[in-house]
Amino acid sequence: MTEEFHRIRRLPPYVFASVNQAKAAARAQGADIIDLGMGNPDSPTPPHIVEKLVETVANPRTHRYSMSKGIPGLRKAVAGYYERRFNVALNPEKEIIVTLGSKEGLANLASAITTPGDTILVPNPSYPIHQFGFIIAGGSVRSIPATPDENMLRALYCAVKHSVPKPTVLIVNFPSNPTAYLADSAFYKELVAFARRENIWILSDLAYAEIYFGEKIPPSILEVSGARDIAVEFTSMSKTYSMAGWRVGFASGNERLIAALTRIKSYLDYGAFTPIQVAAVTALNGPQDCVAELRALYKERRDVLIPGLCAAGWDIPLPEGSMFAWAPIPEPFREMGSVAFARLLLEKAGVAVAPGLGFGEHGDGHVRIGLVENTHRLRQALRSIRGFLNMYGVSSPSVSSNKPVKSGSL
Numbered sequence: 001m002t003e004e005f006h007r008i009r010r011l012p013p014y015v016f017a018s019v020n021q022a023k024a025a026a027r028a029q030g031a032d033i034i035d036l037g038m039g040n041p042d043s044p045t046p047p048h049i050v051e052k053l054v055e056t057v058a059n060p061r062t063h064r065y066s067m068s069k070g071i072p073g074l075r076k077a078v079a080g081y082y083e084r085r086f087n088v089a090l091n092p093e094k095e096i097i098v099t100l101g102s103k104e105g106l107a108n109l110a111s112a113i114t115t116p117g118d119t120i121l122v123p124n125p126s127y128p129i130h131q132f133g134f135i136i137a138g139g140s141v142r143s144i145p146a147t148p149d150e151n152m153l154r155a156l157y158c159a160v161k162h163s164v165p166k167p168t169v170l171i172v173n174f175p176s177n178p179t180a181y182l183a184d185s186a187f188y189k190e191l192v193a194f195a196r197r198e199n200i201w202i203l204s205d206l207a208y209a210e211i212y213f214g215e216k217i218p219p220s221i222l223e224v225s226g227a228r229d230i231a232v233e234f235t236s237m238s239k240t241y242s243m244a245g246w247r248v249g250f251a252s253g254n255e256r257l258i259a260a261l262t263r264i265k266s267y268l269d270y271g272a273f274t275p276i277q278v279a280a281v282t283a284l285n286g287p288q289d290c291v292a293e294l295r296a297l298y299k300e301r302r303d304v305l306i307p308g309l310c311a312a313g314w315d316i317p318l319p320e321g322s323m324f325a326w327a328p329i330p331e332p333f334r335e336m337g338s339v340a341f342a343r344l345l346l347e348k349a350g351v352a353v354a355p356g357l358g359f360g361e362h363g364d365g366h367v368r369i370g371l372v373e374n375t376h377r378l379r380q381a382l383r384s385i386r387g388f389l390n391m392y393g394v395s396s397p398s399v400s401s402n403k404p405v406k407s408g409s410l
Helices: 016-028 047-057 073-086 101-115 128-136 148-162 184-198 255-266 274-287 289-311 331-349 375-391
Strands: 096-099 119-123 140-144 167-173 203-205 231-236 249-253 326-327 366-370
Touching: 016 331, 047 274, 073 096, 073 249, 073 274, 096 255, 096 289, 101 128, 101 167, 101 203, 101 231, 101 249, 101 255, 119 128, 119 148, 119 249, 128 167, 140 148, 148 167, 148 184, 167 184, 184 203, 231 255, 249 255, 289 326, 289 375, 331 366, 331 375
Parallel strands: 119 140, 119 167, 167 203, 203 231
Antiparallel strands: 096 249, 231 249, 326 366
16 A cells, blocks of 8 residues: 555646745745745735625624535626626526636536546646646646647647547636736637537636736637637636635636536535625625726836846746746756756745746746735845846846737737
8 A cells, every 4th residue: 555546646746845845944044035936916805805704704694504606696796797897698597606716616627527538638838727637537638839829729720630539628828827928809719619610628717817917908718709608717816806815716608517517516515605705796896996906016016027137137028917927047047947947046046936847848948937026025036136147147138128928819
């Protein structure tokens, strides 16, 4: 009985563990570490949402079991959000379910719809649960390009032609974690047409829908005619309202997929704590100034950090969305890979970032930098990183390209 359990054997060692251990050790020695590694919002949840939670939790009737699929008022509020934001009309009874964050929903839907050996198409690099949710469920993952453009579409056609068995599910995530790529409606139309033709389910992760910085507003795949025949979309309160620790999200779209997720969750949980769901209703139905303020905050941080790093000699594309920058490892360090570079940056500059390898092997030439510290701390990080780069011969360029990150346009 010394062998690992079957499903555990399919999970590689956690890539972020070595950097997290080094970070903890440095802090134990009294070092001031600026942590830009985890996508953990540092802003407080807006007060009116917290107040509704406190008010509701004072009622002892809300302390009982909740509803696994979510309370009716919250499902109606999600439908209202989709109607206002995307002009998409959803049936709260059949096309929406509340999840314990989008991560839980993705993993449980993977469990519900995967037959061992199924071929699943996942962008590489991508958020880990996108592939490992299906790996845990017994599926086999085939990597495709992460860019929402013709490269991904060509890879999809190739995958259908050459995969045995034929792919059953495609994952997409725009705005993307970690790459910050954005997709447009034209790309989604191509994707939906492909999936309907080939009888492939699409699972869209739209957790960063409300964090964008320019005129290009992230669309929903459900806006596309016919999308609900083959697609379900996951959204979350975590980033939009700084409610990461509250663990509340949603799946919306195809009735059959929603029914599958509803059925499997009925065996696993009783839903989020009712006061949390009531507070989420307040968030979705209440004033949205807080969302605009949070978006402006992340843009301000982006506009401090990215030009500052480019001026220091680390040329990084300017993200148009999400709360991350996807940073190519500077040339002198490129051969060491993302894990070793992240450890060196932590040791020499006191700045923690996420190794790109943690998002797939095609991410190993990058690190992910989170916009999760205030501008004072970001400027402090810039000074430390500039000194670190100078130490290794990386100097400030005379002109910085500072180009926006590549996004999908066909």
